Amino acid sequence: MTTRPTSAFLNTFVAAAALLVAGCGSKSEKEVASGTYTDPETGETAEYKVTSDDGEAGNVTIKTADGEVSFGGGAAHAKLPAGIAPYPGARMTGGLSSSGKDGNAGMASFEVKGKAADVIAHFRKQVEAQGMKVTSEITADQTMMFAAQKADDDKSGMQFTATQEGDQVRGSVTYGHRR
Incomplete structure (x- = not known):
């Protein structure tokens, strides 16, 4: 999209x-x-x-x-897409959201003590449970990312990023849906 x-x-x-x-x-x-x-x-x-x-x-x-x-x-603007729960213990640090006649989109950032691989697995389990398909995955240095969308909906998608920084993970969830 x-x-x-x-x-x-x-x-x-x-x-x-x-x-x-x-x-x-x-x-x-x-x-x-x-x-x-x-x-x-x-x-x-x-x-x-x-x-x-x-x-x-x-x-x-x-x-x-x-x-x-x-x-x-802060957490007020860190809105996750419907059906996606934050990683346990995560502190939402900021974000943006938009809505209009053509659809909606947003981004939520977070930080949590843990491992990037565990955070990515947490989100991947949720998108797969919603019937979404992982369309791409990237691992580079300390950062892991993946994108997903429903098989029958090429106008919507989600991207998840987690970067390991010592014992902390900083990440984001980005999503969009076009009507």
Whole structure:
């Protein structure tokens, strides 16, 4: 599944990311910025809101006529796809999610004490139980990855990554579904 974001989305994303960085460093959960952004190329507008929490986690939400995207640090934005449970003991560290008329997508990052091979096996067992087929696997240095999709659905898929760092594993789950 390959999609190309529109320039309006890219411009909005860049502006929101800049606001996210500007919002970091606040000492309490609060709205740092909000308003409406107008794409200079298309004239399309998007609403945005940036919050900051104790200088550690900044969050951005962008709403357009086509849908919504949210991203930031912490568990609030680390949403796993339906039917996928986190590895036991994992701490969700951040992510993004988007939804619109064409489908939905997201990414959730995590960290956990353990072995990358065990984390990958945990997720693989879940996707196979859902009738999904592993379509690719890669192991490089300390990183293991695999991708999966349902046999009858070439518009949806999931990718799982786990990197060993000492006794810790840092990883992510990325997913998308096009209608």
